[in-house]
Amino acid sequence: MTTVEVPEYRVVDSIELPASKTAVIVVDMQNDFVKPEGKLYVPTAQATVEPIRRLLDRARSAGARIFYTQDTHYDNDPEYGIWGEHVRYGTWGWEIIDELKPQPGDIVIVKTRYDGFYGTPLDDLLRVFGIEYTVIVGTVANICVLHTAASAALRWYKVVVPINGISALNDFDLHAALRQIDFLYKGTIVRTTDGIVFK
Numbered sequence: 001m002t003t004v005e006v007p008e009y010r011v012v013d014s015i016e017l018p019a020s021k022t023a024v025i026v027v028d029m030q031n032d033f034v035k036p037e038g039k040l041y042v043p044t045a046q047a048t049v050e051p052i053r054r055l056l057d058r059a060r061s062a063g064a065r066i067f068y069t070q071d072t073h074y075d076n077d078p079e080y081g082i083w084g085e086h087v088r089y090g091t092w093g094w095e096i097i098d099e100l101k102p103q104p105g106d107i108v109i110v111k112t113r114y115d116g117f118y119g120t121p122l123d124d125l126l127r128v129f130g131i132e133y134t135v136i137v138g139t140v141a142n143i144c145v146l147h148t149a150a151s152a153a154l155r156w157y158k159v160v161v162p163i164n165g166i167s168a169l170n171d172f173d174l175h176a177a178l179r180q181i182d183f184l185y186k187g188t189i190v191r192t193t194d195g196i197v198f199k
Contacts, residue, residue: 027138032093062198137165
């Protein structure tokens, strides 16, 4: 076994974002990942539900755009060889959790890989709506959250990630993802979702 320390990364207590130029992207908050009976259960995901819900309430009230990614797999999907069968199209596990169900006006992006931009219309839609800032929450921090944040940053969107709005299978994966978002993608790490203010 090898043990390493995650280098320090910057954390801010609050940030103000222009609602008209901001999109909140909720990554893969689906039953298979969030619920204990799910096929790829992330034990810390449930603790993020209420912080994400509060964030979405404020974002909707301010007029920010809301997007969801919905990880989706079909028969004989190659990813089953990595993780086993999960979020199979049309199953209970594939559905977004009831506590965070998309509302009228929200947009659901069906994706088949970790990255919310890969093979999807997400970038096109963000540009249509004039989005400059992406607030990314959801699960899993070092997989779908990180890949989506990376793709956003590589397209020059400004990335904001609240620590209590993401979850991972272990602490190292969580903090390693946050370090990458800060160091490599120059994102802003906010301590909590409550520190994100829409103006």
